[in-house]
Amino acid sequence: MKLKTSRSWSSSFSPNVIATMAAPRTVININDVKRLRDEENAKVGEDSPTTKKPVGPKLEGKFPLSRWELAAFVGVFVMFSLGLFGVYWTMPAADFGKIRLPRSLSDLRMLKDLVATYADDHPAQFILGYCSIYIFMQTFMIPGTIFMSLLAGALFGVIRGLLLVVFNATAGASSCFFLSKLIGRPLVGWLWPEKLKFFQAEIAKRREKLLNYMLFLRITPTLPNLFINLASPIVDIPFHIFFLATAIGLIPASYITVRAGLALGDLKSVKDLYDFKTLMVLFLIGSVSILPTLLKKKRTYE
Template identity: 30%
Template sequence: MENIENSGDEAPVKKSNMFVKLWPIFAIIAAVVVFISNGWHEVLTLETLRERREVLLAFVQENMLIAVLAYIGIYIVATVVMTPGAGVLTIAGGFLFGLVTGSILTVIGATLGASTLFFAAKSSVGSILREKAGPFVSKMEEGFKQDAWSYMFALRFIPAVPYPVANIAPAIFGAKYSQYAITTMLGIIPGVIAYTWIGSGLGATFDAGENPDLAGVAKNLIPALVALGVVALIPVAWKKFGPKSAVTADSE
């Protein structure tokens, strides 16, 4: 009878523990729902920048510190809720602050936002996956940790990898935060500079009655990012198929 009673009490406890572990993910989902339901993602458009150009530029000029902090904060939120308007927000950084300052602020905001997702995934999803999958995840973790730098740079550079996946996957596979932060900061720089550059010349584009060719920029950027992704994976391929691997295979 005691065993039956104890087994009945364990289920609610397990459910409660799982809820506690997953609270960061629930918080992010709630933030996404609030963000989308209020239509805030629709504000991040080139048309908004065109219509409020003078007001925005005047505000930045008169309140530089507030504008800088606000931009970083907005970028953090946009990254956490995975809004599709992040590209336009990057362009806005160049439009409001110029190429150099805009790029720096965007890298800071994106890295802090990605870090929030990293810790949320590491504290909730990662631990639950380890419990459920056991040896499988442990084996994946081992391979990931051996070439963490290469894998994380590849996640950043290869365009086929969605940005949210690149933010969350390293946490699930046990990456160190120091490695994650460095690869995130360096890995997003090419794309950030490309879009911030567009933003820095957006005033002239608006004056000419034109819209920037975002599709063209993305198209030109993809080959370079793919090349960087391939380069990042060279150490992994070398360990798998290089001379040492061949010697090991022969000895077996």
Template identity: 40%
Template structure:
């Protein structure tokens, strides 16, 4: 019970810290927001939150950046799915390129924090609750130990299991933390790129007609083409160098979305 108690203490401290940060933008706070903040669960809540934070970002840019980073790391560190909404929010708040750099860095740091928390507190719980998934990943990792980094890139681009579970299970699979960090940083760039670019585009749309304009459609097409390039290269590499069965190599067709 000691690992569980330590984890709960960390979770409680992080939750309190994030709450105190967000409370400054809540009713009665120094910035007088007139509303409470919460993680968005759908696109409508995301749009409202983006408009709300964009307003305060005009005079409190550093504080909004701090709050965004804290919320992102909180979700990633404690394996809470739904960071795609934060990627879109990052694009809306900070623009397509700064947003991409920021979200890629936060994804890597947050996932590494999750890795370290799992190594310190969660190994026995992950094995207990997900024995089949851990065994499957362990077998695949050992089969591809000679080219482990490229296998990790493949898992991020075409996940056999959600990214949050990969973060939790990686310490159990004896994956070095350095390879883990850079595989997340590089492997999730296409996914982060799509989300951030979508956020940047949506923040500029003021009417429904603008969604179907030639400019917007061409931007979406360009985003899709750019995001496909790294996945295509890694998939070609996997066919000749990684030990994967046919189901693994076609997993990208079976996973319509990522859970990060």
């Protein structure tokens, strides 16, 4: 039995096995393995043709509105839609099937030809319908109000068209203001986080002359009107200042648009409305509105 045990022990340690045991062993770090595996997975993900790459502005996180906020938006939208349908239902009969919201100047010219006779025959009903559509579009940020402003100039002339456009733009912006006050804070912070921080900082610095600054923003294309409508209640701009700045500040740009509607047939592009010369005029008018703020700041430094 002892001899057998000795043979078994000696045979299990052959020269190859002994050499293997004597060779230096490589110590494997589990963290290095994980790091290499993550790098390989990332490389495969980047090279994969099915990997979706972000397009446009990066929006981090999930959709910001809660169920209650989304329900509130839908409720307001349904209420406005029912009101718009009620106006349409009470209007005199016409071939409304051919009427579409204009998306180009050619669409606008066709629309003008379709509604010109109706506007002459039923002016009060037409203006009511026009105002309802304009305010609806402005409230829910539907693009195309610039075509509605051009249409006002083409149908009603400069003075009546300007009054109509300023009234509708102010009413629609006010509706958008209150809608944003209800549910806009998470949405604006999600869409324009950096722009909102900038706007909030600028408003904080100009609290004493806030109306002048808001007039400057409305007259000049420094910030989009859509963003101003949505962000104003979030940065605590009082509604009376927002209303006055909107009603007064939109007059110059509205005048340019309404006047261009008189020569609708000669207009080649919407971009022609705001050429370099026109923008310089708007900035000059806007600078006059903000001049008291600049003068006060200069006196403070002196």
